[in-house]
Amino acid sequence: MVKTVASVGLPVDEVLEIKKNRILPEGESDGKKKRISIVTGIHGDELEGQYVCFELIRRIEEHKELLKGIVDVYPAMNPLGIDSITRGIPAFDLDMNRLFPGNKDGDMTEFLASGMIADVDGSDVCIDIHASNIFLTEIPQIRINELHKEKLIPLAKELNVDFIWVHGANTVLESTFAHSLNSRNVPTLVVEMGVGMRITKEYCNQLVDGILHLMETMEIWAGETIEPRKPIISEDADDVTYLNAPTAGVFVPRVKHWEHLKKSDEIGWIIDPLHGKILEKILSPVDGILFTIREYPIVDHGSLIGRLLREEARKE
Amino acid sequence: MEKKIIYEISSLYRDNFRVTGFEFGEGEKSVCIVGNLRGNEVQQIYTCSQLVQKFKVLEKEGKIRKGHKVLIIPSMNPYSMNSKERFWPTDKTDINRMFPGYDLGETTQRIAAGIFEVIKDYKYGMQFASFYMPGKFMPHVRMMQTGFENVEMAKEFGMPYVVLRKIRPYDTTTLNYNWQIWETNAFSIYTTSTTEIDKESAKEAIRGILRFLAKQQIIEYTTHEGYKSSVVTDSEMISVRTKSAGIFDSKVKAGEEIAKGQILAQIIDPLEGEVKENLISPVDGIVFFGHNDPLTYANTAVFKIISGGI
Incomplete structure (x- = not known):
C-alpha cells in the first residue's frame, strides 16, 4: 500500500511527494503490530538503499504468509536530489541530514523533514541506509552515536554487517534523522555501505539478509533467516586510523578493500599525470584492516584516502 | 601595508x-x-x-x-x-x-x-x-x-x-x-x-x-x-510565509515601511497567470528581509518583518 508521507507544491505544475510502501500481513488492515521502517535516499547521490528496498519487498511479497508485522519502506526521502544527482536538496544547497527534526511551520525543507519524522515515529526499529558518498567506498557497517550504544549495539549485531563503529557525540550530528529518532526512543541504526552513485548488489543482498534476520528476532518475520556474521565492534576512537592525502594528485589504489595490511604496506600511489611521476606512495601507518577506501581518484591536500581499523582492535 | x-x-x-x-x-x-x-x-x-x-x-x-x-x-x-x-x-x-x-x-x-x-x-x-x-x-x-x-x-x-x-x-x-x-x-x-x-x-x-x-x-x-x-x-521577527508555490511578484523592498493589511507580494500561477495568493502584512513595520528570486516554493518565509516604525 503506497502512501504519501509528505507533499508540497513546486512552482511549476508539479507536486513533490515523499512516499512509502506499507506492507502488512495477509488479511490485516493497519493493526497494532510491531513495525520496522526502512529509510533511504536522504542524500540524493547514495543509491545502494534503492536495491535494498526493492529486494526486501520482493522477498517479503514472495512469502507474504511469513510476515507477522508491519514493514514500512521509504525509498526516497529526497526525491529531487535523487532525480538531479544531487547529494543535498537542490535549490536550497542544504544537506537534508542536518535539518531534523524539522518544523511543520518551517520552510519547505523543514516542513518535509518534520513530516518524515512524524511518520516514522512509533516504529519499533528504523534502519537508515546510507551509501557513503561518491568519494569513498565503505564495507557494510553500522555507525552508532555513543549516546545510544546500549540500546543499538544488540540490534546492530543482528543486521549481518561486518563492522559496528561507535563514535563520539558531536553537536552537529544532533540534527540528523537518526539522532532525532533515537532521541524519540525509536531505535534507529545508520547503515553505511558501498559507494555513492552506484549499486553494489553483494552488499545490498548481505543487508537484506540481515534485515530479514532482525525482523525474525523481532517476530515480524516467521521465515528462516541466515545466521548473521559476527561484526567487529569498535568503541574506542583510537581504534581507527585516518589516511589523508599528503598532496594533491590522482590516487590509484594498490590494495583491495577490506584487506589486512601490515605496517608500511603500500596502499596506493598519488600520481601526477602531467609529468608521469609518482608524487607520494601511501603506506599503511599501522597493522590493520582497510574498511574505507577512496573510490574517486582526484584528491586535494587532505582528501580522505581511507580508514584503517587497527589490528589490535580487531583482536580484542 | x-x-x-x-x-x-x-x-x-x-x-x-x-x-x-x-x-x-x-x-x-x-x-x-x-x-x-x-x-x-x-x-x-x-x-x-x-x-x-x-x-x-x-x-x-x-x-x-x-x-x-x-x-x-x-x-x-x-x-x-x-x-x-x-x-x-x-x-x-x-x-x-x-x-x-x-x-x-x-x-x-x-x-x-x-x-x-x-x-x-x-x-x-x-x-x-x-x-x-x-x-x-x-x-x-x-x-x-x-x-x-x-x-x-x-x-x-x-x-x-x-x-x-x-x-x-x-x-x-x-x-x-x-x-x-x-x-x-x-x-x-x-x-x-x-x-x-x-x-x-x-x-x-x-x-x-x-x-x-x-x-x-x-x-x-x-x-x-x-x-x-x-x-x-531572530525569533522576534515576524515571518510571512507562502502557502503556495509559483512566480513571486514582490511589491516591497527590504527597508521599506509597511502597514498592516498591505499586500507585500503576489504569487502568480506560472501557467495561467492568475494571482494564486496575496501575501499580506500582519503588522505595521519594516521589511527586514525580502525574498528576491522570481520563483518561490510553498511554506517559504519570503519576508521577515520587524514590527513598529524605524
Missing part, C-alpha cells in the same frame, strides 16, 4: 589556492575583517576590497593608532569563486562549517584550521556574511547567543539593527561561533545583497566598521553617529 599569504596549498592542475591578507599598522592583534567564505559572496568580497582601499588611505594619513594591527582578508575562498561554485569545488563542503578546523583532517578542515590559526587571537573579528536563502536584507550586525556576545558593543557600529541569533547545532562549526568561543568579539556584518553588488549598503557597512573602530580608539575617523541600533532576536 603588508600583503601576506595567510594560507596556501598546491593543486594538481590549478594555480595554488591562496588566501591573501592585508596587514595595516603594528602592535597587538586588534582587528581582523574577512570577506567571502563561499563562492557566491560577491558583495562580501567587494565590500572587503573597498575597506582595503579605506585602510590604505588611513595608514597613509597616519590615522591608525599606534599599537594596533588590522588584518583584512577579502577572500578566504578564491577557488570556489573562480569556478562559480558556492562550496569547495571538489567535495562541495562549506569552509564555514569546518571551524575551528583540523590540520590533519580533510581539505576544508585544513583550510579552516590554517586560517583560524592566524585569525583567532584578534580582539575584534568581523565577517561579511550571507544568508542561505535568496533575498535582500536591511544592513545589520548579527551575533550568535553563545553567552560571550557583547550586545552593547555591537551597537557601536551605529547600524540600524543588531540581530541576536539563537544557536542551532550546525552553528557550532561556523567562524563567528568559534571566534566567540576563542574570546574574540565576533560580529557578522550583513549588507543588502550576496550575489550582486550593492554599493550603497557596502558603503554603509564600511562606515559602520570605521565608526566602530574609531570608538574603540583603533583609528582616527570622524563620521556621523549613525543609527541608535535596535536590538532584535
Whole structure:
C-alpha cells in the first residue's frame, strides 16, 4: 500500500511527494503490530538503499504468509536530489541530514523533514541506509552515536554487517534523522555501505539478509533467516586510523578493500599525470584492516584516502 | 601595508589556492575583517576590497593608532569563486562549517584550521556574511547567543539593527561561533545583497566598521553617529510565509515601511497567470528581509518583518 508521507507544491505544475510502501500481513488492515521502517535516499547521490528496498519487498511479497508485522519502506526521502544527482536538496544547497527534526511551520525543507519524522515515529526499529558518498567506498557497517550504544549495539549485531563503529557525540550530528529518532526512543541504526552513485548488489543482498534476520528476532518475520556474521565492534576512537592525502594528485589504489595490511604496506600511489611521476606512495601507518577506501581518484591536500581499523582492535 | 599569504596549498592542475591578507599598522592583534567564505559572496568580497582601499588611505594619513594591527582578508575562498561554485569545488563542503578546523583532517578542515590559526587571537573579528536563502536584507550586525556576545558593543557600529541569533547545532562549526568561543568579539556584518553588488549598503557597512573602530580608539575617523541600533532576536521577527508555490511578484523592498493589511507580494500561477495568493502584512513595520528570486516554493518565509516604525 503506497502512501504519501509528505507533499508540497513546486512552482511549476508539479507536486513533490515523499512516499512509502506499507506492507502488512495477509488479511490485516493497519493493526497494532510491531513495525520496522526502512529509510533511504536522504542524500540524493547514495543509491545502494534503492536495491535494498526493492529486494526486501520482493522477498517479503514472495512469502507474504511469513510476515507477522508491519514493514514500512521509504525509498526516497529526497526525491529531487535523487532525480538531479544531487547529494543535498537542490535549490536550497542544504544537506537534508542536518535539518531534523524539522518544523511543520518551517520552510519547505523543514516542513518535509518534520513530516518524515512524524511518520516514522512509533516504529519499533528504523534502519537508515546510507551509501557513503561518491568519494569513498565503505564495507557494510553500522555507525552508532555513543549516546545510544546500549540500546543499538544488540540490534546492530543482528543486521549481518561486518563492522559496528561507535563514535563520539558531536553537536552537529544532533540534527540528523537518526539522532532525532533515537532521541524519540525509536531505535534507529545508520547503515553505511558501498559507494555513492552506484549499486553494489553483494552488499545490498548481505543487508537484506540481515534485515530479514532482525525482523525474525523481532517476530515480524516467521521465515528462516541466515545466521548473521559476527561484526567487529569498535568503541574506542583510537581504534581507527585516518589516511589523508599528503598532496594533491590522482590516487590509484594498490590494495583491495577490506584487506589486512601490515605496517608500511603500500596502499596506493598519488600520481601526477602531467609529468608521469609518482608524487607520494601511501603506506599503511599501522597493522590493520582497510574498511574505507577512496573510490574517486582526484584528491586535494587532505582528501580522505581511507580508514584503517587497527589490528589490535580487531583482536580484542 | 603588508600583503601576506595567510594560507596556501598546491593543486594538481590549478594555480595554488591562496588566501591573501592585508596587514595595516603594528602592535597587538586588534582587528581582523574577512570577506567571502563561499563562492557566491560577491558583495562580501567587494565590500572587503573597498575597506582595503579605506585602510590604505588611513595608514597613509597616519590615522591608525599606534599599537594596533588590522588584518583584512577579502577572500578566504578564491577557488570556489573562480569556478562559480558556492562550496569547495571538489567535495562541495562549506569552509564555514569546518571551524575551528583540523590540520590533519580533510581539505576544508585544513583550510579552516590554517586560517583560524592566524585569525583567532584578534580582539575584534568581523565577517561579511550571507544568508542561505535568496533575498535582500536591511544592513545589520548579527551575533550568535553563545553567552560571550557583547550586545552593547555591537551597537557601536551605529547600524540600524543588531540581530541576536539563537544557536542551532550546525552553528557550532561556523567562524563567528568559534571566534566567540576563542574570546574574540565576533560580529557578522550583513549588507543588502550576496550575489550582486550593492554599493550603497557596502558603503554603509564600511562606515559602520570605521565608526566602530574609531570608538574603540583603533583609528582616527570622524563620521556621523549613525543609527541608535535596535536590538532584535531572530525569533522576534515576524515571518510571512507562502502557502503556495509559483512566480513571486514582490511589491516591497527590504527597508521599506509597511502597514498592516498591505499586500507585500503576489504569487502568480506560472501557467495561467492568475494571482494564486496575496501575501499580506500582519503588522505595521519594516521589511527586514525580502525574498528576491522570481520563483518561490510553498511554506517559504519570503519576508521577515520587524514590527513598529524605524
